[in-house]
Amino acid sequence: MGELITTLMACHFIASVGAAEIRNLRTSTLFLLVQSLLLSFIIVAFAEQSQNYSLYWWAALTFVTKVVIIPALLWWHIKHTEYIEVKPLVSFVVSFIILSIFLIAFYQMIRTYVGFIAPTAEATIEPARSSLALAFTIFVLGLYVLVVHRDAVKIIIGLHLIENGVHLALVTLVPKLPVTTILGIVSNVVVAAVMLLFLTESIYKAFGSADTLKLSSLKR
Amino acid sequence: MVVTLNPTVVSILPFLVFMVPLAFGGLIFALGRFGKAYRQGLALAGILLTLLISVIMTVRVLNGQVLTWWGNNFYVDGLSTLMELAASIMGVIVVVYSMKYFGAKTEVEEAHPYTSMTTYYGQILLFLGLMNWTCATNNIIMLYVSLEFTTLATVFLVTFHWNKPALEAGYKYLLLVTVGVVFALLGSVLLYSAATPYLPVSRVLLLTELGTIATKIPSNIVLLAAAFLVVGFGTKAGLVPFHAWLPDAHAEAPAPVSALLSGIVIKVGAYALARTISVFAPHYGTIPLFIAILCSISMIVGMMMAMIQDDLKRMLAYSSVAQIAYVIEGLGMGTYLGIYGGLMHLVNHTIVKGLLFLSVGAIIYSAGKRRISELAKVRFRMPITAFAFFVAVFAISGMPPFNGFVSKFTLFLAVGEAKLMWAAVIGIITSLFTLVCFFRAGYKIFWSEKEVHAVGAEATTATEVPAAMWAGMVLLALAAIVLGVFPQVIHPLLDSATKCVLAILIGG
Numbered sequence: 001m002g003e004l005i006t007t008l009m010a011c012h013f014i015a016s017v018g019a020a021e022i023r024n025l026r027t028s029t030l031f032l033l034v035q036s037l038l039l040s041f042i043i044v045a046f047a048e049q050s051q052n053y054s055l056y057w058w059a060a061l062t063f064v065t066k067v068v069i070i071p072a073l074l075w076w077h078i079k080h081t082e083y084i085e086v087k088p089l090v091s092f093v094v095s096f097i098i099l100s101i102f103l104i105a106f107y108q109m110i111r112t113y114v115g116f117i118a119p120t121a122e123a124t125i126e127p128a129r130s131s132l133a134l135a136f137t138i139f140v141l142g143l144y145v146l147v148v149h150r151d152a153v154k155i156i157i158g159l160h161l162i163e164n165g166v167h168l169a170l171v172t173l174v175p176k177l178p179v180t181t182i183l184g185i186v187s188n189v190v191v192a193a194v195m196l197l198f199l200t201e202s203i204y205k206a207f208g209s210a211d212t213l214k215l216s217s218l219k220r
Numbered sequence: 221m222v223v224t225l226n227p228t229v230v231s232i233l234p235f236l237v238f239m240v241p242l243a244f245g246g247l248i249f250a251l252g253r254f255g256k257a258y259r260q261g262l263a264l265a266g267i268l269l270t271l272l273i274s275v276i277m278t279v280r281v282l283n284g285q286v287l288t289w290w291g292n293n294f295y296v297d298g299l300s301t302l303m304e305l306a307a308s309i310m311g312v313i314v315v316v317y318s319m320k321y322f323g324a325k326t327e328v329e330e331a332h333p334y335t336s337m338t339t340y341y342g343q344i345l346l347f348l349g350l351m352n353w354t355c356a357t358n359n360i361i362m363l364y365v366s367l368e369f370t371t372l373a374t375v376f377l378v379t380f381h382w383n384k385p386a387l388e389a390g391y392k393y394l395l396l397v398t399v400g401v402v403f404a405l406l407g408s409v410l411l412y413s414a415a416t417p418y419l420p421v422s423r424v425l426l427l428t429e430l431g432t433i434a435t436k437i438p439s440n441i442v443l444l445a446a447a448f449l450v451v452g453f454g455t456k457a458g459l460v461p462f463h464a465w466l467p468d469a470h471a472e473a474p475a476p477v478s479a480l481l482s483g484i485v486i487k488v489g490a491y492a493l494a495r496t497i498s499v500f501a502p503h504y505g506t507i508p509l510f511i512a513i514l515c516s517i518s519m520i521v522g523m524m525m526a527m528i529q530d531d532l533k534r535m536l537a538y539s540s541v542a543q544i545a546y547v548i549e550g551l552g553m554g555t556y557l558g559i560y561g562g563l564m565h566l567v568n569h570t571i572v573k574g575l576l577f578l579s580v581g582a583i584i585y586s587a588g589k590r591r592i593s594e595l596a597k598v599r600f601r602m603p604i605t606a607f608a609f610f611v612a613v614f615a616i617s618g619m620p621p622f623n624g625f626v627s628k629f630t631l632f633l634a635v636g637e638a639k640l641m642w643a644a645v646i647g648i649i650t651s652l653f654t655l656v657c658f659f660r661a662g663y664k665i666f667w668s669e670k671e672v673h674a675v676g677a678e679a680t681t682a683t684e685v686p687a688a689m690w691a692g693m694v695l696l697a698l699a700a701i702v703l704g705v706f707p708q709v710i711h712p713l714l715d716s717a718t719k720c721v722l723a724i725l726i727g728g
Contacts, residue, residue: 119411166405188369195372
């Protein structure tokens with residue numbers, strides 16, 4: 001079981017970097033879908049390992065919202081707009097190399113010094129230790145996407161990377177969350193995603209582009 | 221000082237206080253398109269009913285009760301009722317004001333593809349319901365959920381005009397606040413996890429239990445979580461450097477919505493900080509220091525940015541950045557005086573900034589302009605609006621005998637008590653510059669020599685707004701004066717709210 005979780009986490013990490021870095025928005029969305037699918041697999045694996053079957057709620061709701069609803073909405077949006085993203089501030093090769101090195105170093109650092117961020121003793125032993133490090137790494141990756149990318153769709157993908165990172169930390173640290181609270185969190189994510197896409201669509205119509213750097217008429 | 225948790229009473233009121241506005245919001249969405257009478261009538265009925273529930277709860281809380289519902293999941297004490305009462309009163313004033321503000325010549329000329337007066341009133345009621353839910357919930361994760369929903373409920377109020385600036389402001393508002401508040405979720409998760417070994421059987425981290433675990437969990441986790449929470453809820457409140465969305469959103473929204481956003485919505489962030497950070501502040505000296513530094517930067521940046529604005533609404537928005545910093549500085553001290561002053565300034569800023577935005581709305585309604593340089597050429601015959609505006613100017617700058625003086629003075633005492641004299645000095649300087657900034661704007665608009673500019677055909681005359689609009693302004697202006705001269709009027713409520721925070725802090 002431990003090796004399976006490690007493999008899933010490694011694939012989750014690769015899918016996250018793919019979703020963040022690939023310039024074709026459709027492929028990027030597919031990577032986000034795979035990333036979320038792997039997240040729900042990781043939750044199932046946790047549930048099996050710790051015999052905590054309330055985590056199946058998390059996995060099921062993650063599947064419905066993050067694997068089905070949100071990628072479908074993104075796909076529908078990209079279908080009638082451009083599917084190559086607006087050029088980000090850093091070029092692909094430079095961004096890919098620097099990001100990969102930085103993220104792996106960051107992951108190793110958090111994993112080594114997990115005592116600083118692990119609130120309980122259980123969180124310092126595997127697999128929680130790797131999971132926590134991965135969650136923080138994905139969180140930082142999402143922040144990087146928000147800072148560097150200019151395309152509105154890519155920014156939505158970045159936001160979902162951040163949220164997936166935090167949700168992984170939530171699953172790892174507080175596995176026995178009541179179902180009502182889980183429902184609250186995922187419904188929140190879905191409503192925010194729908195509204196953000198709706199606004200992106202309206203901005204695309206009004207400004208004729210999905211470039212968020214052009215949204216500067218109010219800067220004074 | 222002996223502070224204990226009051227006896228809890230099971231009551232359905234904490235549930236009704238957010239379900240009633242939510243239900244009326246839904247009704248408006250369903251029936252609003254049948255006519256003006258439906259949406260305005262439903263909005264007014266819903267908000268008045270909410271006010272009634274809030275008043276009943278306040279009376280019961282002042283009699284020494286704490287209302288709970290659904291186990292301890294909903295928990296209404298003095299702090300909750302204070303917020304809910306302020307929100308309901310502002311809600312009534314904003315709804316009545318909106319009835320006349322829209323439908324006239326001013327802001328409604330453009331076509332709105334996706335927004336209408338039905339969605340407008342519906343969203344105001346939905347927001348108030350979610351706001352009351354935020355203040356009634358006792359679960360730390362649900363606090364994040366409901367707080368994020370208050371943002372979602374107000375986004376389409378910001379984009380009401382559906383033009384380029386409004387869309388841009390709404391997009392920034394939604395994106396930045398959503399990202400910011402995720403930090404608060406991460407902070408809450410860390411606290412929750414650290415508290416798990418000490419939790420009773422329910423295994424849910426209640427806000428009321430934070431006090432009992434405050435000293436038990438490792439200090440590095442508390443500080444890390446506190447930093448995340450300050451970033452998260454600070455974004456919601458609009459503290460520098462997480463404020464980038466605030467001036468756009470508050471300036472591009474219709475004026476009554478701006479009054480709601482600056483008066484109530486950013487206070488939700490302050491409320492969440494009062495529930496979380498204030499509990500830890502007394503045990504960790506670095507938290508008050510960190511908050512004081514952040515808030516001082518907010519005051520300076522907010523005040524300086526306000527001074528260079530020509531757009532009247534942007535000026536008010538930037539001033540909100542500076543004023544919310546006073547509130548959070550007080551709450552971050554974690555002492556009786558600090559929390560008391562912070563909450564008092566929270567109430568006062570709700571009154572005064574609401575009043576400022578409503579009177580600027582009245583100016584825009586009559587003159588059709590919002591830039592100070594353009595308004596300087598308009599002749600004003602608006603005595604009530606001018607009175608309201610100048611009362612608000614003196615109150616927000618902390619001049620006696622208005623309410624801002626009392627709360628700011630309390631805050632300065634609290635900050636001095638915490639040995640952070642420099643922060644008090646920055647607060648005083650910011651207040652003085654606020655007076656200069658606002659008084660200059662008011663002077664240019666209402667008093668400057670119009671004849672000099674009126675040579676061309678440009679000079680127009682602005683006349684007083686309808687009673688439905690000025691009634692609310694006069695009410696708020698009187699409140700600003702009464703609370704300045706007789707601050708003891710609101711003392712029981714503030715005292716009860718402060719003691720509620722302190723009671724949780726020492727764990728009952």
